[in-house]
Amino acid sequence: MYSHAFSILFAAFLALMLAVRFWLASRHIRHVLAHRNAVPPEFAEKIPLEAHRKAADYTVARTKYGIVTMLVNSAVLVGFTLLGGLQWLSLQVFGATGGGMAYQVGLIVAFALVSGLVDLPFDYYKQFRLEQRFGFNKMTPGLFLADMVKGVLLGAALGLPLVWVMLVLMERAGALWWLYAWLVWSGFQLLMMVLFPTVIAPLFNKFTPLQDESLKTRIEGLMARVGFASKGLFVMDGSKRSAHGNAYFSGFGANKRIVFFDTLLARLAPPEIEAVLAHELGHFKLKHIVKRIATMFALSLAFLALLGWLKNQVWFYTGLGVSPLIAPGQSNDALALILFMLALPVFTFLFSPLASLGSRKHEFEADAFAARHADKANLISALVKLYEDNASTLTPDPLHSAFYDSHPPASIRIRHLNLGT
């Protein structure tokens, strides 16, 4: 009986999510198109009409692409769950492996491969059609293929041991397995923060120490003013893949690095680069990064505790279209992990505006920090250039923006900066 009720609840939340996302996307497209032919007055002198139209067209194209992938992903989700796809896959893997740990790891690998194959044509389309059409793609098909192979190998090297440890804990660590699993998971996340800048990112991009001496002096001056120590300033060859520009921090403790995309350095003047970096340093100094990591750890603890309870409920499996194995000595932990990953986003979707709100609050705070420690006018001109280069729309639908945007639209950020709030 619970099983039926859970199926209905799941289908209802999925339908609600699709309806909300479709409604927001169509509002967004209408709003952007309605403002396509006029640059907002406060940008009239800074952004040409052609660039504004390009941003509108790019936004509409991306939003439409988002609707298509949403529909396909939902069909795949229903196929795996209510229509019995995961049940079928599970039986195949069980037949091939004879059960035990080989079945469990095999099922997760098979599921990951099927999901990856479904995503592949969409990733290809996005890069070589959508991004290409607007002049942002700098990738060759060969590089796309090399990235994919590296990604799969890296996923196997890092993911397989993690999955194995999780499954062993689920099976053997008793009622509090989820607590130990959380410790392992958190340790893994911290390890990734160390490995990403030093080992993983260099597999995909070249990092060279910043050469420009006058820019270096300028940035070191800024770091001294705000009291920030870093292991180094690096330039990354982001232009290898995309024309979009960015700057970021990575690592933590004594290993912090600042990374500039070559595309960003090519586009911004030194005082603008300084202002953008002051914004990034603001995130660090205002403890946004620590807060984000703490939130992530707290949420994963809550979710693992929930999984600890759900994995012992028969309706959790049957309600999502899977019959748990009942043979003695066989475990359903891999099924529970996969079902949890599939179903969780459907139920947490309605909380995404909260996450976006928190993130936008941090963006305003980092902008205010940058205005105090660098030149406000340079931050504004950098924002205008970046929004233009990335073809971000200046006129998003307000509700769409409130729901999804981790960064406030440029027009609102600049208004806040000018008001000095």
Ligand SMILES: [Zn+2]
């Ligand atoms: Zn920011």
